[in-house]
Amino acid sequence: MKKIYNKILSIAGNVITVKAEDVAYEELAEITTRRGRSLAQVIKIEDDIVSLQVFAGSRGIATNDEVRFLGHPMQVSFSDTMLGRIFNGSGVPRDGGPSIADEVIPIAGPSVNPAKRIIPKRMIRTNIPMIDVFNSLVASQKLPIFSVSGEPYNELLARIAMQAEVDMIILGGIGLKFDQYMYFKNVLEDGGALSRSIFFIHTASEPIVEGLMVPDLALAVAEKFAMAGREVLVLLTDMTNFSDALKEIAITMEQVPSNRGYPGDLYSQLASRYEKAVDFEGAGAITVLAVTTMPGDDVTHPVPDNTGYITEGQFYLRNGRIEPFGSLSRLKQQVNSDTREDHRAIMDGMIQLYAQYQESEEKRAMGFRMSGWDNKLLKYGKLFEGQMMDLSVNIPLEEALDRGWEILAECFEPGETGLRSELVKAFWPAERQETTEGKPAPKTEQGEAAPSEKEGGRKGDAGEKKKEKKTKKKK
């Protein structure tokens, strides 16, 4: 039996030290206080002085409280009976159900050998055009939602979870507000997905360090299920809370902070969690979707910044929409070549035009006169925002691509879109009509002149017409 110690030497922050022998690095201990029991983990050993980080926080710990070393590092149970269950940040049931003791597995295990990884190839369809068309989500991807607090990020997370074709969902809540926790529970329950879900929930009212284990618990269990052939979607919300817990420990340990109080190893700490996303050849896969709230809407804040350097893209959620700028799925090129031949061109072309729209919009807001081109862009921007970006749009990829061409055709001449001629020939709605009608080219001019007349900007219209005449002459 392991030794019990009754003399705590120091208590600072959530770290205590005891004099103890034969203790292993990262070993767990149990501390019994008047308030109950808490787990603690060895984070430093110097001769016989052992520092432990106490997950329930140090509040109320007395120097003569009992510290019992458990002889093993942090573990978690693993079993099919975990499905539909809810656990806390230490892996203990919080749903009143029985504890699970089938098989215990270590957490934060070794990383996957890169030589065993495969190139991800399966697209996860979400029916959200801003994802499917512009930034496709791919099985085994790790992707955060960057957002300020107050945005519906958990709603977005839940919606993707419900629509994604996966075998099971593991939700890791770190500092989750109680109502959000209930929200997830209800959405999954109503959607009939609770029975294929496992929750590890640390709520905002619990000591912050207790949230530290949540990602590791969720990912260790996910890894086991994926090895057994399951497609697992892991949701982590909110990783900024996780990082803040790391910061707190680092400061207590008097580590020199690197940036705004965060420890220098924040990158490695986050990476070792996110890199658990993987597609096991011949078995299942883990996809990680996380939430990273950005304090002060500042993407250069150390948490979103380090996260961006680790994950395979990010979705910016702003004003209830996924922003096209900054949002990026880095794995999209693995899948968007096999969808439809116009997928990539529409993706690039529409974004470039949307960027130009924003410039025109800026000019308009400053009171400049709008040229014909500006007016086309303004019209385009509105259509794009309303019919593509709005989160209420719920259509499959192919339909979204068709809609893209419609929007373009409604606003521009083919040449103005920068899209390759052969694609225009195949997909441009007006032309498609013509070819079916068997009529030759010149009709294009009409097709395009029409919408610009509706625009209002008189000067622009005139310019447009003159221009068309001129080019015709040159031909």
Added chain:
Amino acid sequence: MKKNVGTIVGINGNMLTVRFTGSITQNEVGFALIGDERLKSEVIRIQNDRAFLQVFESTKGLRVGDSVEFTGELLSVALGPGLLGQIYDGLQNPLPQLAEEHGFFLPRGVVLEALSRETRWHFTPAVKKGDTVIKAMPLGHVPETQFSHRIMVPFYLEGEYTVLSVADEGDYTIEDEIAVLQNEKGGKISVSMTFEWPVKLPIDAYREKILPTEPLTTKSRIIDTFFPVALGGTYCIPGPFGAGKTVLQQITSRNAEVDIVIIAACGERAGEIVETMREFPELIDPRTGKSLMERTIIIANTSSMPVAAREASVYTATTLGEYYRQMGLNVLLLADSTSRWAQAMRELSGRLEEIPGEEAFPAYLESRIAEFYERAGLVELHSGDRGSLTIGGTVSPAGGNFEEPVTQSTLKVVGAFHGLSRERSNARRFPAIDPLESWSKYESFIDSAAISRARKFLRTGAEVHQMMMVVGEEGTSIEDFVVYLKSEFLDSVYLQQNAFNDVDAATSPERQKYVFDLIATVLGTSLGFAGKDEARKFFTDLRQQFLDWNVLEFESDAFAAAEKKIRAMIEGIADDEENLQ
């Protein structure tokens, strides 16, 4: 010999404090023993009877009182035939073999041979009995993929040696003796095809370093034409996350006209290097007709792999590069990302409680970065021929702000700066190298006067654009407006390049010269338009023609036809202008 064994007295993250009795060497390798696992570590500080070791593995489960075995050897890599095509971790453990023996996960405390002991190489001697040799001189050679791999006198042998015997032409393993050398004092040394070299010491077994002048062709137009890299030179690619550093390096690793490419995936995503690992064996190198993997070595120490090994990985990669340079080859080392390497140093420095510098990086950060890039270079070997090691490193500045220690220290020492901009990557203008901020000290294969004219267009174009944002399009003169359109045209058809189109992704120097010439003509022709809309329309059409042209095979019929159309367009408008004036 009795083993030199110390005792662990402290554990803090991946750092051990070890009490020792005998004598130990700075940077020597030790093994922390836990059950039958041997955790490789390196001595990084010695203080009285205590040594501080960074462990290249997780320290979970170690205890005070556990033993550390010192080896007396510095952290080294094995050199010899068989390195090409390999995939190693930062300490030269072959990852595919690890996977074969241990499955999905990286086991702790396992060290495998870096080079096969069984493979037989066909050795042809280049010296005979009685010859005098010095370090790095070839004793013979073996064919390794498409190269003649020189079997050299080990680099650590100082002074002159007489060849006592050399193996006959035939097949040998790397462990077989292929020569016996005698030093001036009469001592005999047996030499095989492999030897070890400490990674942190530069290999300097050459006659002299020469200033790099010859361009290294990357086939990226914006690089080769505007911000070229030289064989034996250095360059860096700083940029915020997602700006395209890794993709740019991936493209370069495929297309660069060099003999050997070494890819150091240092603390970045595992998934990215997997793409290279899986795709390169399938891709054909147009220069040789062989698989690209045959000219490539991958060092993968990705972000979730142990941090200390990440620090070492950059040195491992450099040492392998220097080794092949000794064979008269042109080697390109691509390191992604040097910031992760710098962060590994920072983590270590923090655990050593060193006085931190800016952003908690150690005070010696700048000199470490300088030393690293200094290992690049074009050298003249003792044999008279030349070899080069070019180093290109990405930098991942915190917050995308270049005013930070790693970027700044790097900019002080490199020969070219390819700064990626968030603005350009957001606008999908790839590669997102900022044409106004970037620079290169090397010469391009395109006439420098023509380039400065083009750059002037980019600068003035940007100014006009700025101005238009303030005064609006109607407040801009038609002349200024055309300059803006021309700069945009240059940007979209030449600076931007489609990495996903097989033809456009790689532009040969000949094609670059050819196309750039035509673009220079467009820029140089004064065009008179009746109005801005007409001007815009003209350039929109011209751009379209050019983009279509860019994806056609160089010198094909279609290429010629498209070119004719473009030239006609330009002539058409130039005529118009003459009529108007």
